[in-house]
Amino acid sequence: MPETVLIADDDVELCQLLGEYLEQEGFEVRFAHDGEQALAQAAAPGVNAMVLDIMMPRRNGIDVLKALRQDSQLPVIMLTARGEDLDRILGLELGADDYLPKPCNPRELVARLRAVLRRASTPGGPALVEVEDLQLDAGKRELSCRGERIDLTSTEFSVLQALLQKPGEVIPKRELYLAALGREPVRYDRSIDMHVSNLRRKLGPNPQGEPRIETVRGIGYQYRVGAGGSA
Known part of the structure; x- marks a missing residue:
């Protein structure tokens, strides 16, 4: 159809x-x-x-x-x-x-x-990803934090999914463009930066009171896992 x-x-x-x-x-x-x-x-x-x-x-x-x-x-x-x-x-x-x-x-x-x-x-990666207090359901494309659903756009969801699949690892910005926007980054394009900013605002700090997503200048972004956090 x-x-x-x-x-x-x-x-x-x-x-x-x-x-x-x-x-x-x-x-x-x-x-x-x-x-x-x-x-x-x-x-x-x-x-x-x-x-x-x-x-x-x-x-x-x-x-x-x-x-x-x-x-x-x-x-x-x-x-x-x-x-x-x-x-x-x-x-x-x-x-x-x-x-x-x-x-x-x-x-x-x-x-x-x-x-x-x-x-x-199209869901990608594991059907269910749990990192600290976040639960991401790729099949339903839904995110919850401490049991409360958080509404994300399709692109925000894809960015977060790529980060949560490798918590604690630095994900190059180019990889996020391909995963979330389906295209290569172009000069002066800050689309991914803005989607990450939206995610920070919607998610708030992690259970340790720290920012969940860290910028690694010149490379990309990392989902920080606090002490005792697990994927």
């Missing part, structure tokens, strides 16, 4: 262009041309991912993403104006899975969509 992508952009001509290309690649496509339509369509049954533009009437893309993330982890790829770093960073902070600058290459958009949809539907 084909997967359904919602394209939310007030540029009707661009929507038609991207929609035709996605349909040729086997997707079903729906459209929304303002923020209110985007939220309504995203909540409709059958939508598997959304391509969301920043600049839209009625509600901009940032407001749409903020409202969406209150109760949905639908995979979202943001479209941002080339060079607008603030919009890109804010979108990732609010839970966008990935981003593309406009004008975007339709082939690149298809590759990003397939990567994010593959991550959202």
Whole structure:
């Protein structure tokens, strides 16, 4: 059954262009041309991912993403104006899975969509990973801490999964890009950094009161295991 992508952009001509290309690649496509339509369509049954533009009437893309993330982890790829770093960073902070600058290459958009949809539907590694007070269920793509569920986006889940599979080891940033975004890192791209920042905020400190994820400058990230912690 084909997967359904919602394209939310007030540029009707661009929507038609991207929609035709996605349909040729086997997707079903729906459209929304303002923020209110985007939220309504995203909540409709059958939508598997959304391509969301920043600049839209009625509600901009940032407001749409903020409202969406209150109760949905639908995979979202943001479209941002080339060079607008603030919009890109804010979108990732609010839970966008990935981003593309406009004008975007339709082939690149298809590759990003397939990567994010593959991550959202395919468990990787052990079905159940337990590290200290965290329990990660790859089959259900759910995370709990001390029995309380923590909502993560698809990309945040994949980043944490890669770290928890090797607790105490330094995971190179390139490995996290491939595992969580399905692509090589590019210059000045801080996507993984922003997803790690989101994880730190959502997870809080470990049982020893220390940061759970440590930056190893020039290399990548490490999930710290305190004294007595185990995988």
